[in-house]
Amino acid sequence: MKLGRLNHVGVATPSIERSVALYRERMGAEQVGEPFDLPAQGVRVCFVDAPNTQVELIEPLGPDSPIARFLEKNPEGGQHHLCFEVPDIAQARAWFEGQGARVLGDTRIGAHGTPIFFLHPKDMGGVLTEIMESPKQAH
Amino acid sequence: MKLGRLNHVGVATPSIERSVALYRERMGAEQVGEPFDLPAQGVRVCFVDAPNTQVELIEPLGPDSPIARFLEKNPEGGQHHLCFEVPDIAQARAWFEGQGARVLGDTRIGAHGTPIFFLHPKDMGGVLTEIMESPKQAH
Numbered sequence: 001m002k003l004g005r006l007n008h009v010g011v012a013t014p015s016i017e018r019s020v021a022l023y024r025e026r027m028g029a030e031q032v033g034e035p036f037d038l039p040a041q042g043v044r045v046c047f048v049d050a051p052n053t054q055v056e057l058i059e060p061l062g063p064d065s066p067i068a069r070f071l072e073k074n075p076e077g078g079q080h081h082l083c084f085e086v087p088d089i090a091q092a093r094a095w096f097e098g099q100g101a102r103v104l105g106d107t108r109i110g111a112h113g114t115p116i117f118f119l120h121p122k123d124m125g126g127v128l129t130e131i132m133e134s135p136k137q138a139h
Numbered sequence: 140m141k142l143g144r145l146n147h148v149g150v151a152t153p154s155i156e157r158s159v160a161l162y163r164e165r166m167g168a169e170q171v172g173e174p175f176d177l178p179a180q181g182v183r184v185c186f187v188d189a190p191n192t193q194v195e196l197i198e199p200l201g202p203d204s205p206i207a208r209f210l211e212k213n214p215e216g217g218q219h220h221l222c223f224e225v226p227d228i229a230q231a232r233a234w235f236e237g238q239g240a241r242v243l244g245d246t247r248i249g250a251h252g253t254p255i256f257f258l259h260p261k262d263m264g265g266v267l268t269e270i271m272e273s274p275k276q277a278h
Binding site for chain 1: 141143145148150157158161164165166167169187188189191192215216217223235238260261262263264266
């Protein structure tokens with residue numbers, strides 16, 4: 001296991017529209033993707049490009065969204081997770097399980113179309129950590 | 140104003156030593172700097188290199204540290220701030236002030252030896268945001 005690229009920082013928001021305006025107008029973001037729904041995860045997402053990584057804006061899709069509770073505690077939004085890339089998701093999962101780190105749920109397809117899983121913050125220094133297989137074109 | 144590189148993600152921790160072990164042993168970090176004190180900021184810091192950015196581990200220097208309260212709420216640590224680079228700190232400060240964003244305190248020298256300031260999370264979508272002048276060799 002080798003620490004990979006920080007693919008993105010996940011930032012929860014009550015309104016992607018308002019956050020996109022903030023990143024464009026206040027922070028000067030020039031590349032912002034189209035928002036899209038990930039119904040299986042209960043979220044709507046939108047990627048903002050910085051030169052070396054991305055900010056993933058995450059808005060709840062309905063009151064049962066896994067980020068609804070986060071937004072109850074942090075009504076204005078805030079940092080939600082860090083996502084690091086690995087070359088092989090199955091190997092990475094076996095590695096973390098072998099370390100006794102709690103993997104949250106099944107490996108599934110994430111916002112970039114590659115397999116991902118999440119690791120419990122209590123096993124990751126308080127940081128909800130997403131592990132994502134690098135997109136193939138990146139190899 | 141143009142969105143710059145994500146220089147680092149600031150992660151608060153009750154123990155840099157324990158967090159470094161986690162990043163090395165569990166995440167496979169190979170490049171980890173020497174921890175050092177920033178007494179003016181009330182913190183001890185340590186940079187962990189990912190291929191495209193850094194994680195800044197931050198431990199309180201004493202009970203009056205500005206991150207002591209954060210750790211009371213998040214005893215295991217967690218994501219504390221995002222730091223984006225700008226080419227000119229004075230221009231950036233004037234830009235954010237002109238936008239009505241609250242700048243927290245004076246511009247000062249940060250952990251990388253270049254001038255920095257922080258922006259209030261309430262004006263940044265809930266994200267405590269550090270703005271840092273890029274190191275000169277990066278230009």
